[in-house]
Amino acid sequence: MRTIVVVSAGLSVPSTTRLLADRLGTAVERAVVARGEEVEVAHVELRPLAHALADHLLTGFATGDLADALDRVARADGLVVVTPVFSASYSGLFKTFFDVLEPGVLDGKPVVIAATAGTARHSLVLDHALRPLFAYLRAVVVPTGVFAASEDFGATDDGSLDKRAERAAGELAALLTGPAAHAPAATERRFVADEFASPAPFEQLLREAGGRSVR
Amino acid sequence: MQIGIFTVGDVTTDPTTGRTPSEHERIKATVAIARKAEEIGLDVFATGEHHNPPFIASNPTATLAYIGAQTESIILSTATTLITTTDPVLIAEDYAKLQHLTDGRVDLMMGRGNTGPVYPWFGKDIRQGINLAIENYALLRRLWSEEVVDWEGRFRTPLQGYTSTPRPLDGVAPFVWHGSIRSPEIAEQAAYYGDGYFHNHIFWPPAHAAQMIRLYRERFEHYGHGAADQAIVGLGGQFFMRPNSQDAVREFRPYFDNAPVYGHGPSLEDFSSQTPLTVGSPQQVLERTLSFREYAGHYQRQLFLVDHAGLPLKTVLEQLDLLGEILPEMRRGFAEGRPAHVPDAPTHASLVAAAGGAEHRTEDGTEDGAAHVQDTFTGTTDRQEI
Numbered sequence: 001m002r003t004i005v006v007v008s009a010g011l012s013v014p015s016t017t018r019l020l021a022d023r024l025g026t027a028v029e030r031a032v033v034a035r036g037e038e039v040e041v042a043h044v045e046l047r048p049l050a051h052a053l054a055d056h057l058l059t060g061f062a063t064g065d066l067a068d069a070l071d072r073v074a075r076a077d078g079l080v081v082v083t084p085v086f087s088a089s090y091s092g093l094f095k096t097f098f099d100v101l102e103p104g105v106l107d108g109k110p111v112v113i114a115a116t117a118g119t120a121r122h123s124l125v126l127d128h129a130l131r132p133l134f135a136y137l138r139a140v141v142v143p144t145g146v147f148a149a150s151e152d153f154g155a156t157d158d159g160s161l162d163k164r165a166e167r168a169a170g171e172l173a174a175l176l177t178g179p180a181a182h183a184p185a186a187t188e189r190r191f192v193a194d195e196f197a198s199p200a201p202f203e204q205l206l207r208e209a210g211g212r213s214v215r
Numbered sequence: 216m217q218i219g220i221f222t223v224g225d226v227t228t229d230p231t232t233g234r235t236p237s238e239h240e241r242i243k244a245t246v247a248i249a250r251k252a253e254e255i256g257l258d259v260f261a262t263g264e265h266h267n268p269p270f271i272a273s274n275p276t277a278t279l280a281y282i283g284a285q286t287e288s289i290i291l292s293t294a295t296t297l298i299t300t301t302d303p304v305l306i307a308e309d310y311a312k313l314q315h316l317t318d319g320r321v322d323l324m325m326g327r328g329n330t331g332p333v334y335p336w337f338g339k340d341i342r343q344g345i346n347l348a349i350e351n352y353a354l355l356r357r358l359w360s361e362e363v364v365d366w367e368g369r370f371r372t373p374l375q376g377y378t379s380t381p382r383p384l385d386g387v388a389p390f391v392w393h394g395s396i397r398s399p400e401i402a403e404q405a406a407y408y409g410d411g412y413f414h415n416h417i418f419w420p421p422a423h424a425a426q427m428i429r430l431y432r433e434r435f436e437h438y439g440h441g442a443a444d445q446a447i448v449g450l451g452g453q454f455f456m457r458p459n460s461q462d463a464v465r466e467f468r469p470y471f472d473n474a475p476v477y478g479h480g481p482s483l484e485d486f487s488s489q490t491p492l493t494v495g496s497p498q499q500v501l502e503r504t505l506s507f508r509e510y511a512g513h514y515q516r517q518l519f520l521v522d523h524a525g526l527p528l529k530t531v532l533e534q535l536d537l538l539g540e541i542l543p544e545m546r547r548g549f550a551e552g553r554p555a556h557v558p559d560a561p562t563h564a565s566l567v568a569a570a571g572g573a574e575h576r577t578e579d580g581t582e583d584g585a586a587h588v589q590d591t592f593t594g595t596t597d598r599q600e601i
Binding site: 055057058059060192195199200201202206208210211 | 347349350353368369397399400402403404406407418419423430434438477479481485489
């Protein structure tokens with residue numbers, strides 16, 4: 001069973017961003033099933049978490065549904081992330097969610113990046129803003145990003161939204177189920193939970209403090 | 216059980232009046248608060264250490280010595296001493312001197328500090344925070360326990376034939392606690408040495424404290440200092456109380472809403488349920504405080520933050536009067552169900568006794584039975600060996 005979490009940062013209800021998120025979620029589900037694997041697609045909408053996110057920035061800890069959403073993202077096998085374009089970039093709400101993720105939880109995780117805007121002139125936001133962000137987070141971003149301008153929801157030509165969504169979904173499914181899915185992550189990171197589960201013995205900490213070995 | 220207060224020494228505008236105390240007022244208020252703490256029967260007064268505005272908490276030893284001169288019995292401590300950016304040689308000297316001046320009413324809590332620029336201001340690198348805490352503390356212990364120290368490390372200039380003076384009072388170093396919110400390395404450090412572990416426990420969910428305390432207790436036992444439930448645990452806490460709980464909420468809300476750390480964030484109600492903050496009647500404060508044991512186990516030290524966020528001195532002193540009123544009941548509550556083998560927090564007197572007495576101190580502290588038992592509890596045998 002693969003778990004996919006679709007993170008969407010639309011603000012209006014209903015939102016175009018959520019519309020695209022649903023479409024991508026369905027496409028990923030189909031693509032993984034087509035490869036003979038079971039999949040569960042869950043959605044995380046950031047709008048209801050906006051207050052909790054602002055609180056997290058101020059207090060340094062996550063509460064309630066936000067803690068739950070962060071945990072689901074950390075445990076997911078792959079992500080689809082969708083943001084509206086605000087001032088030529090991802091929205092602040094979208095960025096805040098990824099700002100408060102524990103460092104390292106996206107290491108090696110396959111991600112489809114997607115964005116919506118009123119005009120196709122913003123489409124390069126995928127490659128100028130989202131791709132570098134997820135590269136920094138050490139996620140594996142699939143080659144196809146999906147951008148939807150308002151006009152895409154009325155177009156059915158060759159480069160149509162459906163086709164782009166399917167291509168991105170197929171790329172994600174390949175990463176989730178292909179040989180890469182079983183390859184070890186580049187470096188094993190120790191998370192806070194690991195440190196509590198198996199703390200580094202103090203003798204080791206003393207050696208490291210003196211610079212005599214590097215973990 | 217030791218009950219006391221700790222201060223961070225913030226100079227904050229009172230949001231209800233717009234008035235900001237001067238540094239001088241705030242420093243004098245800190246002394247008044249400490250004296251009041253002794254008057255109402257508290258066991259501990261601890262001050263933080265900061266090296267930047269809006270705090271007046273630099274030079275904690277001067278503050279503590281001054282308070283020590285005006286008090287009789289209260290233990291003077293730190294919350295925290297910056298073991299990362301302060302030269303351990305100065306810590307060794309300063310706090311040994313403070314021990315002598317106050318006849319042993321001193322212990323310390325080590326912390327790393329969370330203000331980025333403080334590290335470079337003192338010539339350090341914040342990325343080396345854990346390593347600094349570990350190496351500096353290892354040196355500090357040697358400076359207190361060995362007459363003549365030859366030492367070479369990574370972060371300070373080597374020492375050859377160095378003797379820290381004055382020597383610790385009665386040959387016994389101050390007891391040390393280690394404070395950290397969620398760095399398991401620090402729980403490990405405290406456990407390794409058989410020192411105390413303290414969780415700030417004010418701005419964070421209880422789960423943070425619970426996981427650190429669990430680790431510290433397990434590792435304390437692992438390193439042979441006693442059973443896990445004999446480890447020396449301290450907790451912070453924060454309250455605002457009035458006889459009528461609605462009055463407490465009404466009066467504290469503007470301070471909460473504008474507080475430097477969490478202000479303009481979660482509501483008072485949310486934060487009260489998410490963290491140990493208790494705003495209400497003395498009975499509510501009493502019950503909440505006694506409930507900390509549910510996840511911390513029976514512990515040794517409870518410190519409250521009472522003087523921050525711009526609360527005027529008059530209000531802080533009133534809060535201490537109210538705390539004084541529930542103090543006997545709080546002590547009774549903490550004593551209830553406490554197994555006999557759970558030790559109290561070490562004091563200078565108990566450490567001297569464990570070391571075999573001031574006059575006839577032995578290296579292993581096993582001269583008499585009582586001292587031997589105390590050893591198991593406090594890990595002071597280990598202290599003598601290092």
